[in-house]
Amino acid sequence: MEITMEVRNETTIQEFILEGFPAIQALGNIFFLIHLLAYLASITGNVVIITITWVDHRLQTPMYILLSTFSFSECCFITSVIPKLLSIFLLGRQPISFTACLIQAFSFFFFGSIIFFLMAVMSLDRYVAICKPLHYPTIMNPKTCFLLVIACLALSFPLITGLVVKVSQLSFCGPHVIPHFFCDLGPLIHLSCSDTRPTEMLTLVLALFVLITSLIITTIAYSNIVVTVLRLPSAKEKQKAFSTCSSHLMVLFLMYGSSVFIYVKPKQTNRLDSNREAALVNTVVTPLLNPVIYTLRNKQVHRALREALLRLRLQKQSFGG
Template identity: 85%
Template sequence: MAVRNETTIQEFILEGFPAIQYLGNIFFLVHLLAYLASITGNVVIIIITWVDHRLQTPMYILLSTFSFSECCFITTVIPKLLSIFLSGRQTISFTACLIQAFSFLFFGSIIFFLMAVMSLDRYLAICKPLHYPTIMNPKTCFLLVTACFALAFPLITGLVVKVFQLSFCGPHAIPHFFCDVGPLIHLSCSDSRSVDMLAFVLISFILLTSLLITIIAYSNIVITILQLPSARERQKAFSTCSSHLIVLSLMYSSCVFIYVKPKQTNRLDSNKEAALVNTVVTPLLNPVIYTLRNKQVHQALRDALSRVRLQKQSFGG
């Protein structure tokens, strides 16, 4: 009977970005500001969506859920990266590493599922406006959001459990700035080919399924926009779609580059730059692209600020 190797490693070392570690203080400040800006933008979206009754529609409920998931997603990675830049503290325990890998993939999967649902929502609103209120009612919206969480949880849990069952008894330096399943699998001293293939299949399914739904939805949106009679309406609609598609292309291209390739042993270093775009740059753009450029949100923000100003004046008076 074959005896399974036991894991002897109690902690890993996250290499981060050793080539620029001497600029740690500068990069700490840059990433801290980006992190705070992303959190602030997304929290503002969540608050005004639930405070202003005019924004309590399926579109903005989906956006607020998306913002919540974004906050959780970047919080799983950025604080540890800030610690690496500021203090050079690169160690992470075995358990904390697995928790970070699970949280990163779980909330990342939810984000991609939500983007597909948001694309369907926009498709119904633009291409089927008469049926939209009936189809996309609050109950349907709640069920779709619940489905995103319910689908992501078993997929990612199953993958992380398989990674946990691997043996880690050799190298413990992860050539990344956070614990991701790819680098973890390749550090295992047991036969990890089946787990590597499982990770490839599951993550490919999540990315490509949501991408396919998004492409189909936006293709129909573009066809509908081209049929609009007014050139001004077409230009305005295309401007909005192009902004969304910029963020979508950034997220999908970086994730496809990182994950959708069975053999990535020799590409781990190049993955760090793509992962940095996915975890820092894109979350910083999303609040602006998806919501803060929206006139309804601008009006809701102005109304909220006016109410706060009036309350201060009444207390001051």
Template identity: 85%
Template sequence: MEVRNETVIRGFILEGFPTIQYLGNLFFLVHLLAYVASITGNMVIIIITWVDYRLQTPMYILLSTFSFFECCFITTVVPKLLSIFLSGRQTISFTACVTQAFSFLFFGSIIFFLMAVMSLDRYLAICKPLHYPTIMNLKTCFLLVMICCALPFSLITGLVVKVFQLSFCGPHVIPHFFCDLGPLIHLSCSDTRSIEMLAFVLTSFILLTSLIITIIAYSNIVVTILQLPSAKEKKKAFSTCSSHLIVLSLMYGSCVFIYVKPKQTNRMDSNREAALVNTVVTPLLNPVIYTLRNKQVHQALRDALSWVSGLL
């Protein structure tokens, strides 16, 4: 931490998880394995999608894009968390802190919008199968991905610029394991009421908009599934949807708990556990959930393994 005139703070200390810091080595190993597994699983999806021509369809392009941003999202947070667990390096500069806060919100927002788009894609494929090829083509797919990236960037950049302009001259300990905007804003000695309200409005808009789209899409999917004549087909469809809904519930539930409230100063300790679900648990589940019952992905993996073994 650098200090100018003993008042202006140029760095912060991330508190992490002080109650379990004595188990740092154990938690480092657990989170390292989860991080490596998440990156590996998502990278496998990306590689086989772009290598196997059979998977170069809107559904799998969206899935591989989702996996790419999942890797970006967890890499924003987890390496610093590993550093805290292993070496106790809890300091972070002001610039790095704001950059981490921006990256976390930016990549996280892209993921939520992509989940909404993926839900719409499944809705069209299941509920409007005859119109699906003309509506969801590759051009539309890439356009939707660009919107999912451009919209969060335009929404979040202004907010983060305002946070960057705040004065920090008091406490310098952030009660979190990464630089989230809520705890960071709370440490400022400036008047933050307008920024807190702006952050509340923007995060609510991002979460609730994507959530409403996802709920509408899956509600129509469920109605369509219930109309299937075969009980076996219904069971198979519900089994696949239930897996997706578990991940969606974890992600939306934890984020709504953290962000969709006007005051960010309450229940800060609980927020850490909820944020851990988003940054460690769901990225680990996503590659498994989205490919577990997917026969095309299984076949592509088998073909890729056969090709690699042939080379060896």
């Protein structure tokens, strides 16, 4: 009897199949090319931001340090998912081991949580810069910036580790096809033959905590920014500020909207098919927009890029000569 119980409690499935998008698999080569270009563009944009920030001493300010940390987290976030998605588009449904599945889920949610917390911190940075410009150097100094980044990491790690450990303790003894293009916890929990209600509730609570905490901070910060901008005397300054804010808010709307649609619901078995399309927004669309909206439109970054390219050209000419 004891042996039977041991066998029943063990995870009998050691490998899952990521289904991807079977309805459009005939167009896999086209979607492979589109998503490969989007992935390369996202990585390139974020790497440029990181490199320019650490090479140009003028950009080594709290705002750009936070942005470079955000860019690094985003590179890790999309790299945890996109390579597998590309192989699905190219080769069809893909196998993934149970261990690799949990590692992918951890990476996705860990860096995803960091990104949401960093967006809240960046909104606070902009709030202080715009609403309290005289106090900005004393409030947002390098030490404060470093502590805020560490806080984002320290908050995300135990939350996501606890959730993934909880999922790893479930038994999987039935279907092994995950109706998704990566090991999202919702579809994965749905395949378990254990009692999943505590795990589903934990997933919901953690999703609510991450999303609502960061959303409240971001909303308060941008509300104060809007009030301050409306008081500006110059119409040109107002237009410039609102143009930047509207771009930021568009990205925030896409990220929060798709995440709420996917994760903030008590029963993960609902709308699993539509979750795949919503997840593409977070993993492909917003990572493509973020480098452009947050940094590459910035005049300081343009100047730093031009100077860096000029230095490279001069070095090549002197080396060639």
